[in-house]
Amino acid sequence: MNSSNSSTDLSTLKSSAQDAIDNKTKPPGSLGQLESVAVQLATIQRTLKPVVDPARVIVFGADHGVTEEGVSAFPAEVTVQMMANFAAGGAAVCVLSKSANASLEVIDVGVNGDLSEFSAIVQQKVTRGTANLAKGAAMTHEQLDSALQVGREAIVRAADQGVQCVGLGEMGIGNTTSAAILTGLLCAQNADAAADVTGRGTGLSDEQMPVKQRVVAEAMQRLESLSDDPMECLRQAGGLEIAAIVGAMLEAPAHSMVVIVDGFIVTSAALVACQIRPAVRDNLLFAHRSAEIGHALALDTLNAEPLLQLGMRLGEGSAAAMAIPLVRGAAAIMSDMASFAEAGVSTGE
Amino acid sequence: MNSSNSSTDLSTLKSSAQDAIDNKTKPPGSLGQLESVAVQLATIQRTLKPVVDPARVIVFGADHGVTEEGVSAFPAEVTVQMMANFAAGGAAVCVLSKSANASLEVIDVGVNGDLSEFSAIVQQKVTRGTANLAKGAAMTHEQLDSALQVGREAIVRAADQGVQCVGLGEMGIGNTTSAAILTGLLCAQNADAAADVTGRGTGLSDEQMPVKQRVVAEAMQRLESLSDDPMECLRQAGGLEIAAIVGAMLEAPAHSMVVIVDGFIVTSAALVACQIRPAVRDNLLFAHRSAEIGHALALDTLNAEPLLQLGMRLGEGSAAAMAIPLVRGAAAIMSDMASFAEAGVSTGE
Secondary structure (H helix, E strand, O other), X not given: OOOOOHHHHHHHHHHHHHHHHHOEOOOOOOOOHHHHHHHHHHHHHOXXXXXXXXXXXXXXXXXXXXXXXXXXXXXXXXXXXXXXXXXXXXXXXXXXXXXXXXXXXXXXXXXXXXXXXXXXXXXXXXXXXXXXXXXXXXXXXXXXXXXXXXXXXXXXXXXXXXXXXXXXXXXXXXXXXXXXXXXXXXXXXXXHHHHHHXXXXXXXXOOOHHHHHHHHHHHHHHHHHHOOOHHHHHHHHOXXXXXXXXXXXXXXXXXXXXEEEOOHXXXXXXXHHHHHOHHHHHHEEEOEOOOOXXXXXXXXXXXXXXXXXXXXXXXXXXXXXXXXXXXXXXXXXXXXXXXXXXXXXXXXX | OOOOOHHHHHHHHHHHHHHHHHOEOOOOOOOOHHHHHHHHHHHHHOOOOOOOOOEEEEEEXXXXXXXXXXXXXXXXXXXXXXXXXXXXXXXXXXXXXXXXXXXXXEEEEEOOOOXXXXXXXXXXXXXXXXXXXXXXXXXXXHHHHHHHHHHHHHHHHXXXXXXXXXXXXXXXXXXXXXXXXXXXXXXXXXXXXXXXXXXXXXXXXXOOHHHHHHHHHHHHHHHHHHOOOHHHHHHHHOOHHHHHHHHHHHHHHHHOOEEEEOOHHHHHHHHHHHHHOHHHHHHEEEOEOOOOOOHHHHHHHOOOXXXXXXXXXXXXXXXXXXXXXXXXHHHHHHHHOOEHHHHOOOOOO
């Protein structure tokens, strides 16, 4: 596509897609949000016959040094245990991806444990977990670059295999702390707002909550001056899996890849990716409104209207998996429904 | 099952199902509404390994004499045209059922036109549309009985063919008027509340709305004294397709059939069915919160929490189709996820 014409072409395509939807055999607008998703799919894939299949859920797993502060209800070793559970097919994201007719790819981008025995896991460990963000930068520059590259490669690999739509998910005990800090910094809140972005994660008790809030508030205070440098915020506060997701998002537009954002943690990666390159936003669909506090603020900042509101707060990619059939339905409306003219149905006019 | 023990058994089963969900490898409650749906599925099917497949969407089509009052944005002949569109596979419910991996059954229970050429349509026409409810009873007693029977037979047929879950949908120009009257009567509103249950249906103009509101208000006034007789309300105000859906719902429990309620019109049938036999409610899941005014009141009355909120207002069974993959996901959680013990994952305790 000629770059000088691309924005005109895109606007023409978007308007053709809207016309096509308006002429399908249904009252205008009566399929609600599925219609706007259908138009977005057409725009991403630059066709009036968008497709979602094959679809894939990609889960990036990594550990977090900040867990030594006591910010999680579950012990840090659960990351490696859950990665094994993913490999064995027993986790929520496994059964939900399967039920949604999507393949599942699990990537070790930085788990603090040996997962090399699992052939079902893509072995791309950058390092055994981040440094404790409460005491300094979570990643070195080299680690950040490597993690971003792992994410980029996942999208290139998916595109090479014909995948049209990826749901992005994560596993990493402690990562709601990173997501809270990134959300706080990038949604332009000051450190006083730490309580508004710090939730219970996997189920933190009343006793543990003040610890997590203190860690988030102190990190926000330390990093406040960096809030216009999303990449540095990511290096300081992020997890390796969050960095990989940012890399995946940055790579998606070049492959016309539809990206479904899972929940709070993946949305925090979207904040980073969209501030680095705003065009990424066009490729993103949002799976759900998480029960985790802080997600609403991140969604508002991204002007995102999620597909589901089921009170889910698991992560992994579980909500992204559940959103795939809705996105598939939206594609089917655009690609397969008859127009009034084709079906010989009278319009309301 | 011994009837004297059945309520105890049911409560034991429900509690076992809740225990099973709580021991899956995820923080308790973190899959939100999918968890309560999973427990409901287990309870309906009386097993800790519930299944949704094969799933089917059933669309009942019929015409409405009340259209001669001018209550719809679309002309009455659109019902027969859309039934043909269903048979040809071009309508929203066709492509959405297919994308949701559900079969589709379309039943003519009372369309005012000849659909006999379409082998894809189940031919069970009771009569060519209802009488005009603005002038008297919409159906005779015999017509009502026949329409109820058509719905019952659809569930028996589905059960015989191994179907585990049905989404119920409808097609009938004018049927939001019937649904509004039924909702108004059965949610214990007086005729003054007609405006609160009367929506724009397929897209009624500002000029046409007062006509529809007057028709609804006058019918509610005429039938107010019958509001404790849901079957007579149905005969007076209902459509043949709404009666068939009531019949289907009444039949569902005997076959442990999971029923997904589509939108406003199918929910009005649920009001009738659940007032006739409260146990029907246990088998019902609700697909979505329709944009049609009046649906919220009906959902509240049924204590129903729908799965989707996408601003849809098409009917047909389109939202029921989109809800099937979510219900499938809920079944997969219960049936296929590993427990903490099975997976060797540490709990948060």
